[in-house]
Amino acid sequence: MLPVVNTFEVENVRVLLTHIGGYPGKYAPGILPQLRANNTTLFISGHSHILKVMFDAKLNLLHINPGAAGRQGFHKVRTLVRFVIDQDKIKDLEIKEIPL
Numbered sequence: 390m391l392p393v394v395n396t397f398e399v400e401n402v403r404v405l406l407t408h409i410g411g412y413p414g415k416y417a418p419g420i421l422p423q424l425r426a427n428n429t430t431l432f433i434s435g436h437s438h439i440l441k442v443m444f445d446a447k448l449n450l451l452h453i454n455p456g457a458a459g460r461q462g463f464h465k466v467r468t469l470v471r472f473v474i475d476q477d478k479i480k481d482l483e484i485k486e487i488p489l
Contacts, residue, residue, distance in 0.1 A: 394420075396427045401477035403430050410434025412452050413445035424448055431479060440468045440484065451479055460489055 395406045411417040432452045440456030456468030467487040473480050
């Protein structure tokens with residue numbers, strides 16, 4: 390229903406969203422060229438079920454893996470990340486944990 394890699398802009402933030410994307414220093418095959426081509430400033434990917442927020446200084450982008458949202462898997466809590474996009478700023482990041 391959706392593309393494997395979805396790119397869009399929110400205010401002045403270029404977003405790249407995909408399921409399996411890796412993280413700074415260890416991107417999934419094919420992701421790095423897309424991050425560069427789209428001038429991405431916010432990269433959201435998942436798959437590992439490990440909540441991770443990292444800044445990639447080489448690409449000047451923020452990577453967010455929101456962790457585990459479902460009830461299946463090895464995780465003990467569900468997690469999500471909430472944040473505000475204000476013009477070109479990503480701020481007020483919050484991590485929420487939801488018991489299974």
